[in-house]
Amino acid sequence: MQRSVFALSRQLLSTRHARWYSDGKLFKGVPKFTRVQPKGSRQVVPIGVSDSSEHPDVDTGSRIELNAKNLGRLALIGGAAITCVGLIGVATYYVTTYFYLKNHWPVPADVENGAARNLLYKATYYEQLSPNKDRALSALEKALELLVVRGGASPDCVTVVDIKVRIAACLSGLGQREEAIKLLYQVLPTLEALSSRKNEGLSNGDNSAADLSASPGVHIASAESVLLRLAMVLGQACAASDRVDEAKRAFTIGLQTVKQMKRNIVRGFDSEDITKYTAYDDLNQEEAELTAQLAKVFYNTGDSQVASTLFKGVINAVKQHRAQLDLAPRIVGDMRTFKDGWLCLDALAMLYLAKIELDSGNTSAALPWIESARTIANDMPIQKQTPRCVDCEASLLAQLGRVAESQGNNKRALLRYREASEYARIYFSDLHSELQANVKRFESEQGTA
Secondary structure (H helix, E strand, O other): OHHHHHHHHHHHHHHHHHHHHHHOHHHOOOOHHHOOOOHHHOOOOOOOOOOOOOOOOOOOOOOOOOOHHHHHHHHHHHHHHHHHHHHHHHHHHHHHHHHHHHHHOOOOOOOOOHHHHHHHHHHHHHHHHOOOHHHHHHHHHHHHHHHHHHOOOOOOOHHHHHHHHHHHHHHHHOOOHHHHHHHHHHHHHHHHHHHHHHHHHHHOOOHHHHHHHOOOOOOOOOHHHHHHHHHHHHHHHHHHOOOHHHHHHHHHHHHHHHHHHHHHHHHOOOOOOHHHHHHHHHHHHHHHHHHHHHHHHHHHOOOHHHHHHHHHHHHHHHHHHHHHOOOHHHHOOOOHHHHHHHOOHHHHHHHHHHHHHHHOOOHHHHHHHHHHHHHHHHOOOHHHOOHHHHHHHHHHHHHHHHHHHHOOOHHHHHHHHHHHHHHHHHOOOOOHHHHHHHHHHHHHHHOOO
16 A cells, blocks of 8 residues: 555656656756757657658758759859849949049030030040040040031030040050141141130130139140140150151140140139149149150250250259148148149159260269169059159169160179160060160170170
8 A cells, every 4th residue: 555655656746747847847047058858859860861751840941952953043143143243333333433534524514415425435534544545536536526527516616626636646646646747737726826815815804714724634625725735745746756846846835835824823813722723733744744845855856955954944843843742731632633743754854864964974973863763763653653654764774774884894784784675575665675676786796695
C-alpha cells in the first residue's frame, strides 16, 4: 500500500513537471538565446535526409534553392540594378556637364533655335572639356548653317562671327592653317568696325556697351572678346606658317584690344562687383600670353633683344599676379578663375631667356633661368599640366644638354638629350621627333652608338 501511494505520487509529480516544462515555466526569466528546448519539442532532421516533403516539421522557408530558374532570376535582377545605376550615372554626368557649360560658356541669348543651342554646347564641350577638333568643327558648321542659311541670321552679327572664329581655330588645330587664315581675314574688318563703334560709344558716355569688357574666360559673344580670340588664333596660325609680319600684326591687334578692354573695366569699375577683379586678372593673363607669343616670333626671326625684353615683361606680369593672390580670397568667389590661366607662363618665358643666353654663348647666365623654370614646372600638379607644360619640360632638359655640351661634358650632354627625347616620347609631345633628331645629330658628331 505504501509503495502504491508512492508510485501514484511520483506519477502525478512527473505529470506536473511535464506540464511545467511544456508551459515554459522552467525558462521564465531566462534570455531566449540561452534557452534549451526540451528534447521532446526539438525538430530533428535525420542524417542524410533533405526532402522537406517527408518531414513537414523542418522549416525551409528561409532557404533559396540554387536551381537554373532562380539563378536566372538573380542574374536578371542584378543586371537590371547595374543598368539602372549606370543610367543614373550617365544622366547625372550629362546634366552636371550641361549646367557647367551653361555657367562658364553660355550660348548668346540671341540664339533662339534649340538645335543650334545644343550644337553650340556640344562644340564647347569638345573645345574645352574633352578636346576633339573634328567633332567641335562638325558641330560648329552645323550650328552656323542653322543660324545663317535656315534661320536668316545676319552674317555680320557678333554671334555668327564668333562661330566663324571658333571654326577657324578648329581648322588651325587640324593643320588646315591656310583655310583658317583666309576665314579669319574675312571677319577681321567686321570685328574691328564693331569694336571701334562700341569704344566710341563708351568714350561718349554710353555705358550700354560696357558688357564688352567681360572676362574672356567666359564665352560671351562681344565684339572685343571675339576680336581678342581672333588675334590669338590668327597670330599663331601665321607664325606656324612662317608669315612673320602677319603674325606680328595679329598679336599687336590683340594687345591693343586687351588694353582697350582693361580701360573699359577701369572706366566702369565697381568695387562691390567681384567679377570685375577676375575679369581684370583674366585680361592681364591674356596680355601676358599675347606678349609671350609675340616675343617668340621676334626670337624666331633673330631679334633676341626685343624678345628678351618682352619675355622679361611676361615674368614681371606673373610676379604681379602672384602678389595679388594674397588678396584674392577676400575679393574672388572662385579662386580657380583667378589663377588657372597663368599656369607655366613664367616657365615658358624663362625657357626662351635661357635659349637667348645660350645662343649668345653665355652659359653661366642661362643655367639660372633653366633651374628656375624647372622648379616651377616640377611644382605644377600633374592634373593641371597641359601639352605645353610637357613641351616646356622636354625643352628645358634639352637646354641642359646644350649647357653640358658647351662645357665639354659630352657624356652628360648625351644623357640630357636622350632624357629630353624619352620624356617627350612618354608624354606624346609634338617635340619628340625634333628632340630625337637632336640625339642622332649629337651621336653622329661624337661617333657614339
